[in-house]
Amino acid sequence: MRRIILSTESGADLPEVLADKHDVQVVPMHVIMDGQDYLDGHLSVNEIYDFYERTKKIPSTSATNVHEYHEFFKKIRKDFPDSIIIHIGYTSKASASFQNALIAAEDFKDLFLIDALNVTGGLTAVVMYAVTLLEKEPSIDPVHLIEKIESKVPKSRLAFIPGSLDFLKAGGRVSNLAYLGGALLKIKPCIELVEGKLVSTRKYRGNMNNVAEKLMRDYLNQYDIDRQQIYFIYSIGLSETIKQRITEMANETGFENSTWIQAGAMISTHSGPGGFGIAGIEV
Structure with missing residues (x-):
């Protein structure tokens, strides 16, 4: 039985304890502050607020790029050989991240992408729904799993x-x-x-x-x-x-x-x- 691995972006704000517990793979998005590019998760929120207090400016954000997605998916395949990857992504209507993931995914087999049309906790809710389905039925057919996840996206x-x-x-x-x-x-x-x-x-x-x-x-x-x-x-x-x-x-x-x-x-x-x-x- 091939293992199904779930992945998402840092913009889901999926708590690390849940990601680790369920082997959900998380790729970082970007925060640009004072001309320097930081990976989301490698910059404390307090630093952002301190920066704003000093300058009255806020950082900008940017999507995970195609190369980063390619390396991310490649690492999942290395860590979980012969896995089936289902990536549940940050809304395509507010970021180029999902489109970049689609481009990177062209080089991989058995990699499926779902646009969650949501962010932060709304995205986490979809990811954790998928986690629950997998725990209840580890041998679930991937196509059936994807259909169930997609049915919950608008909800x-x-x-x-x-x-x-x-x-x-x-x-x-x-x-x-x-x-x-x-x-x-x-x-x-x-x-x-x-x-x-x-x-x-x-x-x-x-x-x-x-x-x-x-x-x-x-x-x-x-x-x-x-x-x-x-x-x-x-x-x-x-x-x-x-x-x-x-x-x-x-x-x-x-x-x-x-x-x-x-x-x-x-x-x-x-x-x-x-x-x-x-x-x-x-x-």
């Missing part, structure tokens, strides 16, 4: 509140007028993945303690999320009080498991400090 729901309008403004993601209005009224945009694209779907007003609870309630009212698992994403700076309250709400609403995921360097350059997100898969 993976991610919503998040960036932690800082200052960070969004510095990155050119909001206009000065929107920034001033939002800052004065303490408005925080909710960002969701809609058909793989990052879209602002609603706005909240108030401090993050209240906003996080409102987002949780709205998210669960909008989506019928599988109660077996929910993921919460945070960027450094989110208060422990908020984490505790959100975990309580997950328990109160019947979730069997909740997992907190820290946004890595790549995702944190878009969310800013103190961001909060929710991800899960609809039934």
Whole structure:
């Protein structure tokens, strides 16, 4: 029986403990700060925030390139000979990473790619769904497995509140007028993945303690999320009080498991400090 190996990008923010436990292979994306290129995962988030405090500039990000993917897939084949590789990728609508993976994959047999049309916890949710399927049925036919994973891609729901309008403004993601209005009224945009694209779907007003609870309630009212698992994403700076309250709400609403995921360097350059997100898969 040939072994199936799952892989994804660092932009999934898949916790290292889960990647190691399930042999999920993770290829790094890139963060460019002060003219230097860093591999995501080799640059601490605190360094990004310190850089912003000093310069009022944020780093840029870039995709994993074709050569890196080629070397990544080659290493998987070396470490897991005769394996079948299923790569579950970062949304193609927000990065060139998936397209680069497709090009690299042309040189490999038994390598299949799935566009998860999602990022961070939404991508992790799809990867961990695949992990669960493999654990339940290790001998599952790869084609059948791929069909099952692809059926869940449109049901993976991610919503998040960036932690800082200052960070969004510095990155050119909001206009000065929107920034001033939002800052004065303490408005925080909710960002969701809609058909793989990052879209602002609603706005909240108030401090993050209240906003996080409102987002949780709205998210669960909008989506019928599988109660077996929910993921919460945070960027450094989110208060422990908020984490505790959100975990309580997950328990109160019947979730069997909740997992907190820290946004890595790549995702944190878009969310800013103190961001909060929710991800899960609809039934």
